Amino acid sequence: MKSFAIRLEKNGTITVPQAIQDKLNLCEGDLLNLIEIEDLILLTLKQPKVPQLSDQITKIREKANVTLNDLLQGLDDERQTIYQEKQ
Numbered sequence: 001m002k003s004f005a006i007r008l009e010k011n012g013t014i015t016v017p018q019a020i021q022d023k024l025n026l027c028e029g030d031l032l033n034l035i036e037i038e039d040l041i042l043l044t045l046k047q048p049k050v051p052q053l054s055d056q057i058t059k060i061r062e063k064a065n066v067t068l069n070d071l072l073q074g075l076d077d078e079r080q081t082i083y084q085e086k087q
Helices: 018-024 050-063 070-085
Strands: 032-039 041-043
Touching: none
Parallel strands: none
Antiparallel strands: 032 041
């Protein structure tokens, strides 16, 4: 475990040390989470939800024995139905 000193600047701005930026491949605009647990503060990467949601959808799809082609065909069928209803 390493510790890094940071300073709270004007308007609450902090600078993530360059070593951490490099290690985590952080870029300007990346989102971070600040988690408060009593007197402890953790700064973590805010992970996008898309990979997690994709994994959950895949598990549900596989449990229901539905293939990706089944889903795509269902979408195509829905598009056709909506198209026909609009005419």
